[in-house]
Amino acid sequence: MNQPYIDLRSDTVTKPSPAMRAAMADAEVGDDVIDIDPTTERLQQLTADLLGKEAAIFMPSGSMTNQIAVRIHCKPGDEFLCDAGCHIYNYEQAAFAQLSGVAARTVEGEGGVLQVDQLRGLIRPNNEHMVRTRMVTLENTHNRGGGRIQPLETVQHICHWAHSNGLRTHLDGARLLNAVAATGIDAATWSACFDTVSVCFSKGLGAPVGSALAGPREMIQEARRHRKLFGGGMRQCGIIAAGALYALDHNRERLVEDHEKAQILAEGVRQAEGLTLTPDTIDTNIVIFRVDPQVATAAEFVSRLKDENVLALSTSLTHIRLVTHLDVTREQCQLVTNVLARLTDSFKRRSRTSSVLNSVT
C-alpha cells in the first residue's frame, strides 16, 4: 500500500482541522461588500490589535494585500525599493507593474536582509526624466532567505531613514508570526515602524484561506476601495474568516514546534554528503539546501524524494526548499532525514560506479 506523502512543499498545504472546520461551519455571517460581515469584522479588529495598527482589512491572498499596499502608497510612475529576492518582486507576476504602473528597484540583500547603507543615495532626485521613489518594502520572515528573521534594529533603521526621507514603508509579513514565535518580540513591535503590514493566515497558522492588511484607518479605507477594484470584495466571508480567527486563537504559539521540526531536517541535511544548507543556520520553518551538481540536479533529487513519499520544491537548478508546518510530525521529519542520507548515499555510489565505468571505457 502507498504511504501518504510527507508534504514539505510549503506551509500552505495544511488542511483545516475538524475543530477549525466546526468553527467555520458555525460562523455568523453577513454581506461584507454591502456593509459588514460580523466574523470578518472580528478578525479585522483582532488583527489590527495584534499588529498595533488602527485598522485591518481581510483579503483572499497575501499577493493581494501586498499589491494593494503598493497601490495605496504609490502612483503610476512611482518606484519602490525592495530586496532582490522578495516575494513582491519575484512571485506576484510583477503585479505592481501590471496593475498599478509602478516600478521596482531591487537591492541585493544578504539572505534577504537589507542594510540602510545600501539604500542611501537610491532616492531619485526630483527630475522629470525619472520615476519618483515612494516606498520601501521589507519581508519578515524572508522566504527566499530561508525563513530568515530580519534583525529588529536593522528594520527600524531602514524605516526611520525611509520616513525621514518622505518614503512610505510596507512590511510583507506573510510569516511575521513565525518571527514573533521565534524571538518573543511581539507583532506590534515588529510592525510599529511600518505604515502598513500584511500577514497571512494560510501559511503556518493553518487556515485554508486569507490574509490581512493593517495600517492607519484612512489607508485601510483606501485599501477597501482598491480591494473592490481588484475583485477581492467577498460577501459571506465570515466562513473563511472564522478559520483565520481559529488559527490566531489556537495555532500561534505552536509555531515554535514547526521551528523545532525544521532543526531536525536541517541536521539531516548537514549529515548528508553532497547537501549544503543555504543559509547554514535555520531561524524558523524553512530549510533551503544546495544539492552538489555531482550528486544530482535539484529536479532529479526532488523526483527521487517523491519516490520515497517526500514532497519538496526545487527553487533553482541546484536548490531545494523544505517547509515544516502543523500537518507534519517530528517523527516524519526524522524519517525524511533518513531518506536524505539514503538518497545521497545511493547517488554517490551511482556516480562512483559511473566514473569507474568511464575510466574503463
Ligand SMILES: *Cc1c(COP(=O)(O)O)cnc(C)c1O
Ligand atoms: C505566501 C507569501 C505571500 C502571499 O502569497 P499568497 O499565495 O498570494 O497568499 C506573500 N509574501 C510571502 C513572503 C509569502 O511567502
